[in-house]
Amino acid sequence: MKTYIVGGAVRDEMLGLPVSDRDHVVVGATPEQMLAQGFRPVGSDFPVFLHPQTHEEYALARTERKSAPGYRGFVFHAAADVTLEDDLARRDLTINAMARAEDGTLVDPYHGQMDLRRRMLRHVSPAFVEDPVRILRVARFAARYQDFSVAEETMALMRSMVASGEVDHLVAERVWNEIAKGLMEKQPSRMFVTLRECGALARLLPELDALFGVPQRADFHPEVDTGVHVMMVIDTAARMGLSLPARFAALTHDLGKGVTPAALLPRHLGHEEGSVRLLKPLCARLRVPNACRELALLVAKYHGTIHRADHLRPQTMVTLMERCDVLRRPERFQDLLAACEADFRGRLGFEQQPYPQAGLWRQALAALCAVDASAIAQDCTAQARVDLIPERIHAARVAAVAALGLQTGTTAPPSPALANSTPGEDLLPPIRFD
Numbered sequence: 397m398k399t400y401i402v403g404g405a406v407r408d409e410m411l412g413l414p415v416s417d418r419d420h421v422v423v424g425a426t427p428e429q430m431l432a433q434g435f436r437p438v439g440s441d442f443p444v445f446l447h448p449q450t451h452e453e454y455a456l457a458r459t460e461r462k463s464a465p466g467y468r469g470f471v472f473h474a475a476a477d478v479t480l481e482d483d484l485a486r487r488d489l490t491i492n493a494m495a496r497a498e499d500g501t502l503v504d505p506y507h508g509q510m511d512l513r514r515r516m517l518r519h520v521s522p523a524f525v526e527d528p529v530r531i532l533r534v535a536r537f538a539a540r541y542q543d544f545s546v547a548e549e550t551m552a553l554m555r556s557m558v559a560s561g562e563v564d565h566l567v568a569e570r571v572w573n574e575i576a577k578g579l580m581e582k583q584p585s586r587m588f589v590t591l592r593e594c595g596a597l598a599r600l601l602p603e604l605d606a607l608f609g610v611p612q613r614a615d616f617h618p619e620v621d622t623g624v625h626v627m628m629v630i631d632t633a634a635r636m637g638l639s640l641p642a643r644f645a646a647l648t649h650d651l652g653k654g655v656t657p658a659a660l661l662p663r664h665l666g667h668e669e670g671s672v673r674l675l676k677p678l679c680a681r682l683r684v685p686n687a688c689r690e691l692a693l694l695v696a697k698y699h700g701t702i703h704r705a706d707h708l709r710p711q712t713m714v715t716l717m718e719r720c721d722v723l724r725r726p727e728r729f730q731d732l733l734a735a736c737e738a739d740f741r742g743r744l745g746f747e748q749q750p751y752p753q754a755g756l757w758r759q760a761l762a763a764l765c766a767v768d769a770s771a772i773a774q775d776c777t778a779q780a781r782v783d784l785i786p787e788r789i790h791a792a793r794v795a796a797v798a799a800l801g802l803q804t805g806t807t808a809p810p811s812p813a814l815a816n817s818t819p820g821e822d823l824l825p826p827i828r829f830d
Contacts, residue, residue, distance in 0.1 A: 397425040399454065400480060400495040400503065407491050410512055411541075420447075420454040421495065423480050427456070457483040481505045485521055488530045489537065489550075493520050511547075518547040525553050528563045532574035535590040539581035546590060554594035563596050571600055572682045579643040584634055585627035588647075603674045604647070606654035611662040616812045618744035620662075622653045629742030638734050644688045645695035645735040646742070648675050652696070671696035691728055694720055695735045702736040703811035705756040710798040713760045714790065722761060733757055740811065753811070756802045763796040 405418040422430070427443045435445035435454060443456040457478040480495060480503060487493040490508040497503060506520050517537055524530055531554050534546060546554075557563055578587035588604065591597040598605040608623030619625050626647065633646040652670025656663075675696050679689040701708065701716060722729045737751040769789045776785045 397429065398423045398480075398497070400497055402484070402495045403487070403492050406494045406496050406502075407508070407512070409496075410494075410509065418452050420452060421457050421480065421483050422454050423457045423478070423483070424476050425456060426476055430454070430456070459483070459486060486523065487520055488524060488527070488533055490516075490518050490520055515541070515544045516547050517541075517544050517550060519550045519553060522553075524550070525557050525560075525562065528557055528566050529570055529574065531557060531563060531591070531594065531596050532566075532571065532578075535587040535596075536574055536578040536581060538590045539578045539584050539587035542583045542586060546593075551594055554596070558595040558599060563599050566600070568681060568683045572684060575601075575682070576640055576644075576688075579630065579634075579647065580640060582634060584630045584643065584647075588627065588630075601678070603651045603654060603678055607650065610653055610656070612653070612664065612812075613662045616743075622650060625742060626650055628744070628747075629738050632742040632747065633735065633738040636734060636738060638738065639731055641688045641691040641728075642731040642735045642738070644684070645692040645731070646738045648678070648692050649695045649699050649735065649739055651675055651678070668697050668700055687728075691731055691735070694728070694732050695739075698732070699736050699739055702733065702757065703740060703753055705753040705760075706803055708803065710760075710803070711794045713757070713797055713802075714764060714793045717757075717761060717764055718790070718793075723765065726761075729761065743812065759800055759802060760797045763800055764793045767792045767796050 400421050400423070401418050402421045403419050405415045408415050427437070430443070430445045431437070434448035436448065438444050438446055438453075443458075445454045446452070447454060456475075457480060459473045459478055459482050484493040484495060484503075484505060490506045490511045492508070493504075493506045494508040495503040502509070511518050517534055519530075534550065534554065538544060538546060575587075578584055581587065588597060588601075591600065592605060592608065604623075604626070607626055608621065610622040611620050612622055612625065614620050617625055619628060626649075629646045629649070630643060633643045638646070648671070650664075650667065650671060651674040652667035652672075653664045655670050655674070656667060672693055675689075675692055678684075679692070684692075698716060698720075701712070705713070717729065720729050720732065733754045737754055740751050740753070741747055741749060767789065769792075772788050772792060773785050776782055776788060
C-alpha cells in the first residue's frame, strides 16, 4: 500500500503557488484495508475516503471506461492491481497528471513538468475526448494561468468534441459550475476566448458568442467590437475583485447588442430590453443561482441609466433605487454599481479612468436612507390617510435627493450610455425577475 499526493497540489507547488487542498491516491489497497485503518468512505461512484485525522481525500487508484455519451457515461474500476501510472493516465492534462511519493520523489510519466516549463496545456491521452467537461476545464485553466497556451493538438481534440456533439451532452449544473469558477479566475476572458476558439461557446452560450463582430460607436467604444468589450469588462471586474454575481452580470449585461437590427448599427438603442429578454432563458437553461440571475437582470436593465447619473431627475434616481429594493438589499445595489463601473472602464483607453457616477449614486442612496419613513407613516396614520404613505415617502426621498444638486450633466469622461440613449430620456420601465 503506497500513498501519493496527486494533481493540482503537485502542479501548484511546482509553480510556486499556494496549495490549499491536497488529494491523495492510494495504490495497492482495498476498501476493507482503508476502513480497517480508520478512513471514512465518501462518494458513491468509486472508493474515496477521508483521512481520520486530516480529513483530506484519499482515493483508491482507478481506471475508467467510456460507456455512454456525456460526462456521466463512465464505468470505473478500482482494485489493488491498478498502478499509479494507470490512474494518472485517465487525467485531463499533463500538468495535472503528476504525483509525489511520500519520500518526495516526483512521478511524472506524461511529462507534466516539461509542459509546466513550456507553459503548455496539453492532454494526457486520446481518452481526453471521452469527457466533455474537460473542454470547460481547459478553458478555465487558460483563465487561471494567463501565460499558458493550449497545445494545438489539444485544441484540435476539443474542436472534434464539439463537432461530434459530445459537448451537447453536458448537463446545466456542470456548465454553470465551470463558468462560475472561470469567472473567478485572474483573467476570465481567456476562458470564453478559448471556448470560442474551439466552437464550444456557440453551443453553450450562443447569446455571448453572437456579440463578437458586432460593432459599436468608436467614439464611445474605441475597441468597437462588442464581444471584445465584454471580455474587457469581465477582466476589469476581476481586477476590481468583484463578487461572482457582479462578474456574471458584467458578462451578460450587453447580450441585447447581439440582436440589434443591422440598420441601427453601430448604435444599439433599447439594447437593455433585448439583454433582459435573452438573459432570462439563459439563466433558466444553465440553472443560474438566484443571486447571480437577479443582479444580472438589474445590471442588464439599468446599466445605461446608472451611467447617466448626473443627467437624471431626482425622481428617476429614487424610482430606480426603490425598484432595486435598496433598503432591504443594499449589498446588491453596491454590486450593481460595481458591475457598471467595470462596464464603464472595460473600454479601450478607459481602463484607469475614474467613475464618478458611482459616487453620485451613493450620495443619493445615503439621502434616501436618511428619510424617516416611520415618522411619515405615523403622520399619515394620525391624519387617517394611510393610503398616502407610499406616495409621501417617495416624495420625501425625491426631495432629499434633489437637495443634493447632483444633476450637472457634466460627468466626464463620456459614458457609453450616451451612445445609445436619447437626450433627456430617463424612463424606467419596471423589471420582472420571473
